[in-house]
Amino acid sequence: MQVNKPRDIQVMPIGTDTTIVRSRSWSRLRFEIEYALAKGTTANSYLIQGDKVALIDPPGETFTQIYLEALQQRFDVKAIDYVILGHVNPNRAATLKALLEIAPQITFVCSNPGAINLRGALENQDLPILVMRGDETLDLGKGHHLQFIPTPNPRYADALCTYDPQTEILYSDKLFAAHICGDQVFDEGWQSINEDRRYYFDCVIAPHAKQVDTALDKLADLPVRMYATGHGPIVRYGLIELTHAYREWIQQQASADLTVALIYASAYGNTATLAQAIARGITKAGVAVESINCEFTEPEEIRAAVEKSAGFVIGSPTLGGHAPTPVQTALGIVLSTATNNKLAGVFGSFGWSGEAVDLIESRLKDAGYRFGFDTIRVKFKPNEATLQLCEEAGTDFAQALKKAKKVRTTSQPATNVEQAVGRIVGSLCVVTAKQGEVSSAMLASWVAQASFNPPGLTIAVAKDRAVESLTHSGNQFVLNVLKEGNHLGLMKHFLKPFGPAQDRFADVATEEAVNGSPILKDALAYLECSVQNRMESGDHWLVYATVDNGRVLNQDGVTAVHHRKSGNHY
Known part of the structure; x- marks a missing residue:
């Protein structure tokens, strides 16, 4: 991930008469949960220049000045006829007001809930607004006869997608997006950002799965060549795969x-x-x-x-x-x-x-x-x-x-297979991680060496573990290997239930590793690790990390090993 770069604007043609204007930030930008991977973001805006000119989704006030400067250097901003809003975020008010000062003739295009929000955000009840409820179209000339598809959900009740049949581009706003910043405008090598797209889906889309499924039905018959998203790379090369993935992830929620x-x-x-x-x-x-x-x-x-x-x-x-x-x-x-x-x-x-x-x-x-x-x-x-x-x-x-709800399987004898799986030997470890002000830990026994060069290991992390949010690609953690004979105290400590955001390290002797995560002083050894990638494996994530640093703290100690009676629970 690139860091310490100034915010900037990237401009590039993406279709006939169509240009993307990307406002880029390599820092986290906002505190919403979907930004938590801290890989930066792009606020994508689009300009369609037919006989009439339409600007789609100007960015928020963080980018107002540099965005307008970039537009004025390359385009005649005074010639903009329409500003189309996929959703109305109050954060965009500063940019919209500045655009109105330059081009007071602008007509806004949005959904009906969007019109209500827009008048409130701009404190102007007399704004010229075209309300799109689903049947209306907008002819910009030169074949750009725009269609509008309302795609509301509880968080974005005003959500509106725009489709241009001339370029076969669907301006999808929140759908199919990801918070990741880079130089790529399109999604070449799209498999490398699957994890980011899935994380964005889990944070933004999953709670509204029913409404998004309805939205996908509305969009299904459109001959789409690319998704021009509101954030992250444009979806072009992985369009079919991502569309299918959305359906699968939605079905997981429904089932x-x-x-x-x-x-x-x-x-x-x-x-x-x-x-x-x-x-x-x-x-x-x-x-x-x-x-x-x-x-x-x-x-x-x-x-x-x-x-x-x-x-x-x-x-x-x-x-x-x-x-x-x-x-x-x-x-x-x-x-x-x-x-x-x-x-x-x-x-x-x-x-x-x-x-x-x-x-x-x-x-x-x-x-x-x-x-x-x-x-x-x-x-x-x-x-x-x-x-x-x-x-x-x-x-x-x-x-x-x-x-x-669960019927306790521990009250029933484990099957032969479950007993056998429970005998898989694994070292008893504690994974500790810290990112900014957020820290967490978990007891782990599903740990295995995965590579010699570079030295690497895999850890299975249950999806519902608090530390899971700190084990995405690019994150760092410490694997503390426990010592046989003195592991019970640490084992009991990290097995007990913790309240939300409760300090996992109270009353535990620690010191700070080079990567900032806690080292348990009573551990046998520790390894400082960097997450390279991870794979979804049923109810766990299989995390692969390389080892950056480490040390044995007790040369005479023996690794604590966890022998489970059954393979169907911890």
């Missing part, structure tokens, strides 16, 4: 045994960010999420989602000391629909006070609901540590649901 109804409203986007992190934690544990923005969802849809769910989580901002009316309505539906044996959770963000969160929590407690995690209250915008807490809270919630 999950358990579902959580995640109900929320968000005034300034902060509560939605928390919701996304909680959803990520739930889905990574193999439990499906039905995300519901109650501002745009009919009461009957909320009722149906709650009825079929195994548990529910409610999030709310606080406005004027109260929960917004849509949240209060949704809470009433939950209380009248959900039996109190369903697991509950509450979260919310606020500016000066958090009465809404307290109200929801007290109403659910009075009704006798059990909580799957401690109520989450966040003042102002969430940071990296807050997102870790939310993700781990979501995972804890999912694990509690699975534990309640």
